[in-house]
Amino acid sequence: RKEVEQDPGPFNVPEGATVAFNCTYSNSASQSFFWYRQDCRKEPKLLMSVYSSGNEDGRFTAQLNRASQYISLLIRDSKLSDSATYLCVVNGGNRDDKIIFGKGTRLHILP
């Protein structure tokens, strides 16, 4: 099983729709989780951290399920500007606090 696994997509979603994607991780000792956004030919930027209790930031909701070892990202009322690649990031679980990036899920919002 890969350390961090994501559906590569692409997800083609009409504007205004709700879209959700998951990310699974293999190390049960992992301690922190993030979603990053990467636009084409740009650097990744932090979208949101994922807390055990789940967290929401506007149209974006992130959740963590430790029992099943996955995190999720929900985007409501999607906008054209949400088109990007979303990277799942898992940190910790061993001595050197290794950060693992997923391969990313490509999202295309259609007008």
Added chain:
Amino acid sequence: EADIYQTPRYLVIGTGKKITLECSQTMGHDKMYWYQQDPGMELHLIHYSYGVNSTEKGDLSSESTVSRIRTEHFPLTLESARPSHTSQYLCASSLPGTYNEQFFGPGTRLTVL
């Protein structure tokens, strides 16, 4: 905006040349990283550092080398560039600990002819 800088942003160079990609951050972060990313592909960690005089190789084998003489500076050097080195190189930094996110620089797009 994160205070992490990379120069040059774009570099086109001939085979066999020695190059150094610069990365600097003004946030006082101890941890710094170099990633390699081809267009549309995943990030690959090639080097990282936990502080001054600390450097480690990442998951992807790379012919590049790094140094960390100052906290704010983490340059990457290729002694002899080859076409296979053509890629985007992204530098990142973070605070120590497991709960701190990485901040990325804008990247250097390298083309070796």
